[in-house]
Amino acid sequence: MKVRNARLWAPRGPRRWCLAAGALAIAAALRIALHPVLGPIMPATAFCITAALVEYYLGLAPALTVMVLGLGIADYLFVPPYGNITYFDRHDLILIVSYPLVTLIVITLIERLRREQCRAQLIASVAQSRYEMLLRHDNERALARRAVDETHRLLRHLAQHHDGFILIKALETNAAQRASVGQSAGSALPQASEIAPGPLFDAVHPEDVQRLNNALWPGNHRVRLLRAPHDREHRLTNCLCERFTTHAGDFLVLRTES
Helix, strand or coil: CCCHHHHHCCCCCHHHHHHHHHHHHHHHHHHHHHHHHHCCCCCCHHHHHHHHHHHHHHCHHHHHHHHHHHHHHHHHHCCCCCCCCCCCCHHHHHHHHHHHHHHHHHHHHHHHHHHHHHHHHHHHHHHHHHHHHHHHHHHHHHHHHHHHHHHHHHHHHHHHCCCCEEEEEEEEECHHHHHHHCCCCCCCCEEEEEEEECCCHHHECHHHHHHHHHCCCCEEEEEEECCCCCCCCCEEEEEEEEEEEECCEEEEEEEECC
């Protein structure tokens, strides 16, 4: 996979140039402090190490700048005759050839490794986002499959208990109650929306119809019913309310237990 953004791994802005200048100043001060001990030995080693560190943390352009400036400082201060840049001999030639060659090789290798590291991180981020998308799609498919199964169960339930079917009530989420009561927990409070009557709906006592319309929940209920069309007196009947979650919403189905 070709990732063009991998070459933009280094930080941007003037801050990295200030850090590169500070690193160059520290390397020069350290080499000056060691000059009485080292003399003309390894005049540009400190600047080579500094350029490599700057490349690793700040990028290619600051590292090349540190390398060029370090070459001038090393040739001027640490190659005899000291403090004289007009004189050119074998020591200057060795420094001009060896120091840029070694530094460029190190900088190039570090730049290549940093780009590959950035490329791997970008690919890992893309893979992670795609994995999360797949998980969301799998969850959506699982929820849809569950809703379909629940719909089929509801239809089988209605067909099986058709004679004892009283009513079916649709539920909806009350957003105002959810916000005031359980928004932090993500709770959804059911609220009655519509009622579809069943074969026994007309046999229910009007007061029980009003009560069921206002407060119906899954579980056992006692409802006053007319057992036969010629009966004039309603009798208490044990009923069962079940909840079904389908792709069209949540439904409560009330039927007689017998």
